Amino acid sequence: MGLYSFQAHFGIGKYLLFAAGMGIGLVFWCVAEPVAYYTNFSGTPLNVEAYTPEAASMAMGATLFHWGLHPWAVYGVVGLALAFFAYNKGLPLTIRSAFYPLLGEKVWGPIGHAIDVVAVLATIFGLSTSLGLGAIQAAAGLDFAFGVKNTITTQMVVIVVIAMITLLSVVRGLDKGVKTLSNINMAIAALLLLFVVFASSFTNFLGHFSAILGSYAENLISLSNWVGREDANWYQGWTVFYWAWWVSWSPFVGLFIACISKGRTVREFMIGVLLVPTLVSAIWMAAFGGAALDQVQNHIGQLSNGIGDVSLALFQMLENLPFVRVTTLLAVTLVLVFFITSADSGALVVDYITAGGKVDSPASQRAMWAVLQCVTASVLLYGGGEEVLTSLQAGAVSMGLPFTVILLFMCVGLF
Secondary structure (H helix, E strand, O other): OOHHHHHHHHHHHHHHHHHHHHHHHHHHHHHHHHHHHHHHOOOOHOOOOOOOOOHHHHHHHHHHHHHHHHHHHHHOOOHHHHHHHHHHHHOOOOHHHHHHHHHHHHHHHHHHHHHHHHHHHHHHHHHHHHHHHEEEEEEEHHHHHOOOOOOHHHHHHHHHHHHHHHHHHHHHHHHHHHHHHHHHHHHHHHHHHHHHHHHHHHHHHHHHHHHHHHHHHHHHHHHOOOOOOOOOHHHOOOHHHHHHHHHHHHHHHHHHHHHOOOOOOOOHHHHHHHHHHHHHHHHHHHHHHHHHHHHHHHOHHHHHHOOOOOHHHHHHHOOOOHHHHHHHHHHHHHHHHHHHHHHHHHHHHHHHHHHOOOOOHHHHHHOOOOOOOOHHHHHHHHHHHHHHHHHHHHHHHHHHHHHHHHHHHHHHHOO
């Protein structure tokens, strides 16, 4: 039974390896983040001078720093631990199993319950942050393209509609639900990526791709070192948030990775988890972030005046390319489908953990978790007021720290 989840649906799990680990966040920040770093929207990485060639290079490298090896290393720890103890040791596919070498039979008691509860809370808050960002960007896109006002009411309506579609996906099951959504997601993402690459400049894309990998390699150590930094405001506002977000997502993504990794060696597992997603992130950021930086540097469009609203940054970049209404609609659709996929698959993972690793729980139970995620995202959005992004970030950070402690012990147990 433990292998049913995604081993029998390898096509779903293979794509969700990317969708779960990147998803809404990658679409939301692919333009806003590099432009913010270049223009000193809220500090610059390593205090480089804004609007300089050095700032452009650093903006791309620092963006990949947040979406490259570091998040996937966190996911890899959880995925490897779950896969090893489930497939090699025959334990349930749940977080507490990784603590068996440390706690023995106590993992089936209150301590194990507490570990799984923290994992569930981390997953819910991490996913709710992404769902909140998705609602903000979808509403911003509807406002930008069709004049639908981007208000808290619009954002709530988006969440309600998506929650209803998510429930339908849950009821339809893996094959007709998540699998269909995953295929739609893959097609839209690939189409939008190819359009941006060729509509902006394929030659420029190749240059940006080379530059982002070079800058990433050059600045990886300095950006990873938090001691003696002079850009505390920047890394506390950006890097700390991302660190907590990745940690809070790690039970969710780690379980998906574990489900599709039976039969792999540890070396194959780590190479696949670390290098392939980092390469995909580099391609995505080089296309969207690179096109946006080109527009800013050449004083084209609204982005050349700096970022006013981060949720609009992607659409402001697309505005300067052909077929703006079509591409904006594609981008909004991509965000919404990512929203549904994340909510549905996140509910599945939380259901696994709360059911002690069982995968045959009723659909109504998964539906309950899907609704809870959407409700949590709504509360964070509504309670955030004008500081809604701060509210969403706080939701992720609040559970990132306690689960980090669990991650550290998980490393010891795996070793």
